[in-house]
Amino acid sequence: MDSDTRLLYFRLFNEIGIIAQLSRAMMDARLPGGLITPHFSVLNHLIRVEDGRTPLELARAFQVPKTTMTHTLSGLESQGLISVRPNPQDGRSKRVWITEAGRRFRDGAIEALDEDIAALAALVDREEVESLIGPLIEIRKILDAQRDRAKSTADASLGEAREDQGVSS
Amino acid sequence: MDSDTRLLYFRLFNEIGIIAQLSRAMMDARLPGGLITPHFSVLNHLIRVEDGRTPLELARAFQVPKTTMTHTLSGLESQGLISVRPNPQDGRSKRVWITEAGRRFRDGAIEALDEDIAALAALVDREEVESLIGPLIEIRKILDAQRDRAKSTADASLGEAREDQGVSS
DNA sequence: ACTATATAGTGCGATATCGTACTTAAATCA
């Protein structure tokens, strides 16, 4: 692999990393109290996709370790934005339901973000965003598959490490 | 703003966030000991751009708060990978130099990552990556400018909060 | 020069993130 090519891929991840950081900071600035982007994202997912998901499904959807999701969910639950109940189909598992307060919170956050999104939309064409999303999804899926492959080879020697990560969304 | 448009931009940030997370996890898995992606990124920057940068310049380059950069640098220094010395031009400031061990570490990390990059390059065309980078840089700059604008309006009432964040790269 | 303001860096506390190890329940299989 020549070093130009290597640099190109590094730059891709570098830009993506910085955008992730900036967009997260943008959201965080609009969210009240102790709630930050991951909290909002989970609420949004529960509405966009469907609530009644299990914690593990959510962890997979966001590509975070299940311990991180446990932590995020406990924050949401302590604020009364979700309700976590046992899963009747599986005694090991739970199911996460969004509450009315959770819906209101999510709607309010979207409203608060609207001006930021509008400002961005004024400068970046819808078409450009649409054309980016396809390739990004493709890259995300490839990385995801690579991670799974690395995991399964590691599993042979190391046990379950990160067994909780899978494809999603 | 119609809700389809809003959803589109949310999805963009969602994909970018997940790719950032996956690529970071990929790097972390290749780095030894207590060193993780931010450590590598700083070393790489010190070589790619130039060493002798100040901590604040580095914080800006990576869009992290200066306290985070202090922390990252202290980790690198304790491993002997960088040397932080006073800045003769400014008594408040310091300058960061990469050591020989730092160079070796960075080169080794790149080598270790090579197979991951190669695997990705086999599945994602160079041209596709090249075509993504331009728009991503554009979006990064816009977000960056928005953040600066939000900061300066906030400054009027709130003081210095996050004064340390600026454009970079 | 003197004062006021802005800038660079750090100390500290709060919370987030993540890995490891554990508990409990389910699924597999003998």
Add this chain to the structure above:
DNA sequence: TGATTTAAGTACGATATCGCACTATATAGT
């Protein structure tokens, strides 16, 4: 059905990230 393996979730500890407050130095304004 009993034993083994796999899966879901949590407890705990280590480190990362970040905001706020502070110190020290530099710069601007008078």
